[in-house]
Amino acid sequence: MPQAALIAHLQTAVTQQDEARIAQLAPRLQAADLADVLRDEKPKMSRMVLNQLDQAQQAAVFGYLPLKLQRRIMKKMSLDAAAHLLSYMDSDERADLFKKMDEAWQTQVLKLMAQEKREDLRRMASYAEDTAGAIMTSEYASIPESVNVGEALDIVRHTAPDAETISRIFVLDEQQVLLGMVKLRDLILATPNTPVSHIMETDIAAIATDQDQEEAVRLISRYDLLTLPVVDKQHRLVGIVTHDDAMDVAEEEATEDMLKSSTVGNLESSLSEASLFILYRKRIVWLVLLVFANIVSAAGIALYEDTIAQYIVLVFFLPLLVGSAGNAGSQASTLMVRGLATGDVRLKDWGKMFGREFVVALGLGVTMALAVSLIGAARGGLPIAMVVAFSMVAVVMIGSLVGMTLPFLLNRVGWDPATASAPLVATIADAVGVLVYFSIATAVLGL
């Protein structure tokens, strides 16, 4: 039965609370798919379904559930069952969940866990959020430097069930210091009595536990790594970041960047799990700041109150002109923010990029001026058409050039270029646009 059909059947069985049918179907689903079904159910139902699985499957499915739901289910479990389930989870997911539980629960559950798992959990839970330490897993395969290929394969065979991956095996000295890495592929290809030191790669990338998780993603992506070793201050291996965790982090970071580009702060959780107050708090800061920034535009208008009183028709084109400046500017800033983020554009390219943007923005401005001057002529005759057309070229060029420059400036002073969000660029473009529009109007209309 294909997965889609299995999922549909399980959903029906869950709705009908048909325990026998659930017991028959659940073990056959992929963990990610089963978790997807459980997301919509009550914690009680989720626990019932999970109980139909063996411990390893339970732990796998559990790890795919949203953290908030994991927490709710775990709180309802007996401490013994909770400790047991935790032991079967991946070390990084285990630590993430553990950190979310209250202290009394943590103390009690720790006591019920085997010493090795307990120490691992304590250590893993100690790394700060968003660091390489927080996303690594401690389940890696390692061998001493002194062994030969045959011995190495024997060790790997023994550690395989506990290691997240054995495709990359790390070579350590007696103090656990990272010396190099061998690929399982090379162990298979070499003759058994070859010393491991002959085939190991020593020039490998590694990251410190307290470095940013983004740096881990960057290294994995740049060097096409399967796993990135994580080391402590003494260069001892303490964990690995795997390609799939890096992919999850990359998605998280892309979300953060996109939200930042529309002035929403980092939610630290998914949208559906965030509380209403968190959502309010993460959005209000920039909105209020932009209200005050907008007063500059308002002051600009106050400056030209007489001009406006004489030509009310000028107000007609105001939202259109400042809107266009903002739109062109946000295009330019997004292009640069993303170019800088992916490494396609570098700080030193500003001059070249400015020149390119100048030409493109001129083209955009002239085209839009043609479009808008027709409306201007219809509404206010030739003089108004001229004012609007000149203003359009000017504000689109200014908006674009400000929009493309801001990310470079922010990067230069050490801020995240994504702070040059569309709304910020639009607000700046608004203020400049108002001033440019009314000064051109005053000049052309001879006021």
Place this chain on the structure above:
Amino acid sequence: MPQAALIAHLQTAVTQQDEARIAQLAPRLQAADLADVLRDEKPKMSRMVLNQLDQAQQAAVFGYLPLKLQRRIMKKMSLDAAAHLLSYMDSDERADLFKKMDEAWQTQVLKLMAQEKREDLRRMASYAEDTAGAIMTSEYASIPESVNVGEALDIVRHTAPDAETISRIFVLDEQQVLLGMVKLRDLILATPNTPVSHIMETDIAAIATDQDQEEAVRLISRYDLLTLPVVDKQHRLVGIVTHDDAMDVAEEEATEDMLKSSTVGNLESSLSEASLFILYRKRIVWLVLLVFANIVSAAGIALYEDTIAQYIVLVFFLPLLVGSAGNAGSQASTLMVRGLATGDVRLKDWGKMFGREFVVALGLGVTMALAVSLIGAARGGLPIAMVVAFSMVAVVMIGSLVGMTLPFLLNRVGWDPATASAPLVATIADAVGVLVYFSIATAVLGL
């Protein structure tokens, strides 16, 4: 010597055109780092540096260069050298480059390649852009179903040098139809005479050559895969998509989404490589459309010309109010676009999300109304303060609710929710904002 120092030394050697030193340093750099140095050099210099490497290294570095530069260097090479370099490249990168060359060149170079590589290249180059076929590699490891573990390992040992990864080995029947997959790890753990059919996994995800590359990324990310098999219409294995290629595509797709969110069309190349005309063309469409959409706001203003003539001070708050509506709306739309893209929010969640947004937007609107009413009171006394405060709550709520709903609507009719870009939402919010503001003003001021 650490990589950073090696890179710096090589850069100096390249600047000084010190060929001997280059020959000594270049082979010690990681391919990605060496490519980064060459990006800034003239094609002639790049060719000189590449010549210091062996064929496999050359091909690896070459694959990391921007496609435009690859093309320029390759055009300057002799046909023999080009064919030789192509043979050493990864099958997917080879096909990408080949497609960019002109037809006469293609015909001549194909003749110079070994038959196997030639056929592979022809086939790989035939898949449409952005499909699974276009990002897959044909270098996979496979075994027949009938062998045992010992025999399987022997086959893997033979094919290893040609396969991009042997961590996942695909099991095929005589017609190359995909039956299942074994992990190298499981081969190592099993006894040599175990039949492969006993340990292979049959319930594995696969994708068709003509499916979207985004679907390949989704499957790899969802099921934490190392490689995703790609099959033809007869379910025969034709290639694999590897985790690192999926990561590159995910980055590309994130860029596309971000650009779309500020109304820039898909560039199909990096920002630095795109021609000025392409940049113009990808930006002008929405800008001009939004100019015309903005005429609705303008028409709204025309409707209230008399109100404005009596209270010029109302113009003062116009950019501020419509700007705020646009900002809140673009926050709401980005949150939903991203939630829908990552699967955190589903279509059926619209009602729940609307309720949440209603509460959050009310909070935002009231806070912003308080901020702006102070300015209103200062500029125009209590009546104006009231008009501005009421209008602020109304436009922020309308902007937010329109912004959050638009992505759902677009998704429902089969469009990409990211089309609900900040500028589009802002333009809609502008038009509604103008109408709401002036009707409230007319009502409160008793005009």
